[in-house]
Amino acid sequence: MTLHRNSVAPANARSLPIRQLVLTLVGWSIALIIFFPILWMVLTGFKTETAAIADPSFLFSPTLESYQAVHARSGYARFALNSVVVAFGSTFLALLIAIPSAYAMAFLPTKRTKGTLLWMLSTKMLPPVGVLVPIYLIFRDVGLLDTRTGLIIIYTLMNLPIVVWMLYTFFKDMPKDILEAGRMDGASTLQEVFFLLLPLTLPGIASTGLLSVILSWNEAFWSLNLTSSKAAPLTAYIASFSSPEGLFWAKLSAASTMAIAPILIFGWMTQKQMVRGLTFGAVK
Amino acid sequence: MNRTRASGRTVGGLRTLSLQAPAVTLLLLWMIVPLGMTVWFSFQRYNLLMPEMTGFAGWENYEYLLTDPALWSAMSTTLLLVGSVLVITVVGGTLLAVLFQQEFAGRGIARVLAISPFFVMPTVSALVWKNMMMHPSNGVLAWLSQSLGLPALDWFSSLPLTSIIIIVSWQWLPFALLILLTAMQSLDEDQVEAARMDGAGPLAIFFFITLPHLKRAISVVIMIEMIFLLTIFAEIFVTTSGGPGLATTNLAYLIYIQALLDFDVGLASAGGVVAIILANIVAIFLVRMVAKNLED
Numbered sequence: 001m002t003l004h005r006n007s008v009a010p011a012n013a014r015s016l017p018i019r020q021l022v023l024t025l026v027g028w029s030i031a032l033i034i035f036f037p038i039l040w041m042v043l044t045g046f047k048t049e050t051a052a053i054a055d056p057s058f059l060f061s062p063t064l065e066s067y068q069a070v071h072a073r074s075g076y077a078r079f080a081l082n083s084v085v086v087a088f089g090s091t092f093l094a095l096l097i098a099i100p101s102a103y104a105m106a107f108l109p110t111k112r113t114k115g116t117l118l119w120m121l122s123t124k125m126l127p128p129v130g131v132l133v134p135i136y137l138i139f140r141d142v143g144l145l146d147t148r149t150g151l152i153i154i155y156t157l158m159n160l161p162i163v164v165w166m167l168y169t170f171f172k173d174m175p176k177d178i179l180e181a182g183r184m185d186g187a188s189t190l191q192e193v194f195f196l197l198l199p200l201t202l203p204g205i206a207s208t209g210l211l212s213v214i215l216s217w218n219e220a221f222w223s224l225n226l227t228s229s230k231a232a233p234l235t236a237y238i239a240s241f242s243s244p245e246g247l248f249w250a251k252l253s254a255a256s257t258m259a260i261a262p263i264l265i266f267g268w269m270t271q272k273q274m275v276r277g278l279t280f281g282a283v284k
Numbered sequence: 285m286n287r288t289r290a291s292g293r294t295v296g297g298l299r300t301l302s303l304q305a306p307a308v309t310l311l312l313l314w315m316i317v318p319l320g321m322t323v324w325f326s327f328q329r330y331n332l333l334m335p336e337m338t339g340f341a342g343w344e345n346y347e348y349l350l351t352d353p354a355l356w357s358a359m360s361t362t363l364l365l366v367g368s369v370l371v372i373t374v375v376g377g378t379l380l381a382v383l384f385q386q387e388f389a390g391r392g393i394a395r396v397l398a399i400s401p402f403f404v405m406p407t408v409s410a411l412v413w414k415n416m417m418m419h420p421s422n423g424v425l426a427w428l429s430q431s432l433g434l435p436a437l438d439w440f441s442s443l444p445l446t447s448i449i450i451i452v453s454w455q456w457l458p459f460a461l462l463i464l465l466t467a468m469q470s471l472d473e474d475q476v477e478a479a480r481m482d483g484a485g486p487l488a489i490f491f492f493i494t495l496p497h498l499k500r501a502i503s504v505v506i507m508i509e510m511i512f513l514l515t516i517f518a519e520i521f522v523t524t525s526g527g528p529g530l531a532t533t534n535l536a537y538l539i540y541i542q543a544l545l546d547f548d549v550g551l552a553s554a555g556g557v558v559a560i561i562l563a564n565i566v567a568i569f570l571v572r573m574v575a576k577n578l579e580d
Contacts, residue, residue, distance in 0.1 A: 020389070023386050023388040024389045024390070027383055027386070027388050027391065028388075030394075031397040034398045034400075034454070034457070034458065035398065035400055036424075037409070037412050037416070037417055037454070038400055038412075040412070040416055040417075041416065044416060056424050097307050097310065098307055100303040100306065100307075101303060101304045101306070101308070104299065104300040104301075104303035105300075108300040108303070109300070110300050113300075116308065120307070120311055122567055123314065123315050124511050126319070126560060127514055127535075127562075128515055128536075129539040129540065129559050130319070130322060130556035130557065130559045130560040131318035131321075131322055132539065132540070132543060132544075132556065133321075133322060133325060133539075133543050133553050134318040134321035134322055134325065134553075135318055136544075137321075137549070138318075157310060157314040160311060164307055189299075214403060217405065218403075220406050220407050220517065220518030220521075221515065221518065221536070224517070224518065224521060225540070234405070235407045236407075238405065238407040238408050238411060239407045239411075239518070239521065239522055241411060256408040259405060260404050260405060267399075267400075267402065268396055268400075268403075271396075271462055272466065275462055275463055275466040276466070278463070278508065
């Protein structure tokens with residue numbers, strides 16, 4: 001390796017401003033290309049319908065016309081409310097069921113714990129289409145078709161494995177001594193969970209909850225197949241724009257922007273935590 | 285279960301069992317009841333439009349399904365879709381993770397922009413791509429190719445599956461990037477520095493240090509994506525409705541057509557069983573992979 005000494009110099013030389021400039025340029029170009037469809041959608045929402053189908057342009061006089069129109073179109077608020085109720089309702093339920101389970105797995109593990117965890121995960125691999133027909137028929141017979149309760153039940157079960165999985169990761173990371181100390185001081189299991197475990201793992205629980213909200217909010221298979229009008233969430237509302245008579249791009253963009261804005265912001269805030277939980281802490 | 289064990293452990297086991305009971309019971313029901321019904325229906329003559337036709341069908345539904353070219357076309361579409369998106373997102377995600385790991389001005393904001401598509405609901409991203417990006421006359425891509433003097437492409441009629449693959453990859457590339465970028469942050473900088481001192485070029489560093497380091501993260505990405513990609517539905521529903529012909533009909537969409545459009549519950553259920561078997565074949569490999577990740 002006689003080249004050894006020579007090769008150090010170019011390595012250092014590469015960190016010159018030129019390299020910085022190129023990296024900045026490439027990094028930003030790629031980020032903007034990936035983000036472009038979202039940016040374009042947001043911009044289109046502020047255009048008039050004629051401007052929306054004209055040649056692409058960043059120069060236009062912004063208007064709130066489309067937002068007002070979407071707001072006036074009776075449906076929007078109801079669809080949005082359905083999305084909120086279903087996403088938060090199912091997340092709350094999933095957390096309620098998952099917390100005891102994850103607690104047991106993290107602090108009272110048995111030989112079967114890992115197997116149980118993997119089995120739970122494997123239920124996620126059951127394709128929804130495989131069970132669409134029976135669920136549809138059961139829902140029809142018990143009157144859950146096109147109801148928020150029905151969707152909440154489905155989403156709770158759909159997200160339960162991932163919620164248990166993430167909570168388990170966060171609980172397992174918690175130092176056991178603290179719970180031990182609490183137990184020494186005479187805390188019951190319930191007190192232990194409510195006054196020690198939950199407050200200490202709150203960031204983890206919050207990001208688990210947010211992922212569950214995001215997944216429920218964006219879920220489209222069940223919502224398109226099990227709801228028609230009364231309980232239809234935003235995914236179904238937006239899908240209704242795919243019919244030819246719904247082709248008003250500016251309005252579609254305005255409605256879409258409103259549909260994704262809260263989740264996008266949630267996602268930006270919690271991305272780091274979410275990754276840690278999602279990957280069993282395998283990726284740090 | 286084992287009564288002869290030391291009492292402490294049995295109590296612990298019981299407590300574990302009772303705390304896990306709600307989650308386990310619900311998931312068991314969620315799995316077994318619909319699964320059992322699907323299998324049962326798949327052996328029945330059951331069409332909602334023909335209520336007088338009932339009874340045991342034997343293997344009739346399966347025979348019809350397995351000899352129907354639509355099934356094989358849907359299977360290959362499913363595998364092609366999943367495979368292409370996995371390759372694009374894993375390769376692209378790895379390269380982007382390396383890029384966004386480098387120090388540059390405004391890196392934080394650029395990262396946030398690049399991961400954003402993951403949080404957009406599938407119906408919205410499909411519609412935005414269909415109407416604003418890939419539209420043959422008013423789309424941004426058409427405008428771009430026209431300003432370069434090329435004819436505008438009618439994406440969904442000339443390249444239907446490719447269009448779907450582009451849309452789905454756009455949604456999942458950010459996810460791969462997010463996970464891999466997080467994994468990159470624990471890369472041992474000293475090791476990289478040492479390799480560089482020894483004269484290793486950027487390519488050698490990437491293949492011999494970065495890539496092995498990302499192995500576990502990549503397997504996690506593949507597993508999670510697979511779960512969601514096997515049942516892609518909304519993107520197809522909103523853009524091509526499975527067409528033209530069967531060009532973009534995957535298994536999920538085929539069953540949807542049979543069950544909710546043709547009302548043939550028996551046939552759709554047989555399709556569901558096929559989908560479940562396919563998913564299980566995939567799952568066996570995946571669960572092994574995750575199990576390995578859980579070991580350490």
